Amino acid sequence: MSTATEPTTERPFTQIEEADLQAALTSGRAVLQVMDETGDSKKIWNPDVPEEVEDAKESFKRLKKAGYAFFHVDVKGNQGEQMNEFAPKSGRYIAVKALAGG
């Protein structure tokens, strides 16, 4: 991920297989997906574990500062909303680099 070069104490984003992603989501955990040159990099975290929530929040803040927009979508991917503030809840958070006119 292009923004991962900055010094950080966050847990790293990784390439997680779709099956593992679905298993995490159905077990009530949350996934932060960042679009990048590899397709997307992911970080799974548990909304009930304070350390993991803090880590996800740190990633959220860093990416937002780098110009990413966030969308929270449900497990099926059909319902969602854009998020301007971090909220520790289950489901998928998709980070997209801000739009620019062509």
Add this chain to the structure above:
Amino acid sequence: MPRGQTTAGTDTTWGAWNVNTVTLTGTSVTTGDNVFHLWCTGNTVSCATTSVVWETWASDATDPTWVRMGTLPHTRVRTYAQAEMPKARVGEVELRTLVHGIRDAVFALQAQEREERKKAAKVRARTLLDSLLDDGQRHTMEHKGYIPVYVEGPAPPAAPDYRGGGRKPTPLPERREYWIMMNGRHGNVKRVENDKVVESLCVAPGDSSIPEEDAWAAQLLFLRYNEHELRSRANVTLYN
């Protein structure tokens, strides 16, 4: 330690080596000889000859392991040493051809690796895009090459930047239909009325390194959840 030299048994460093615990069947073994001395003198040959350590080991019949180890490499080493290296001189042209060949091979490998990474990224991005679509959208995408997106609710204001050749944007309807064309990432978002394209919006994520499938997913997310933001950043071309 020089070959054949004995040292006093009290020497702390070499003392352990000075203890003669080996009994050999050869000749000229003196009680108290140290290990190094035995290497040189403890068997059928002595230091005065051209014998070397490996030969002594090899000819020590009390230890067949060393015999094997000593014999085979000894022969091979001699063979390699005696083998002549190729002495042909390489001309400048041949050298340059060789270097260019190696360079081209490295470039080809790097290009292949890039291509494989790109393919893997497209597959991953397509999985993300698929996960955001309903069955109808997926069907249209696979059969018609575009993703239909319907947006309902209060219409956002007209985009400030539009190119209409003198035409003015008309008010947006309550229910708006967009097509995300799967053909590039710029100018691929169309607003459609009665199956006719009335606007073309050129807007994409600022990161051009992401696969096209990611760009389409981003356009889809913005159309669904923040159409206003997408329209306000887009360059709009009018067709009505």
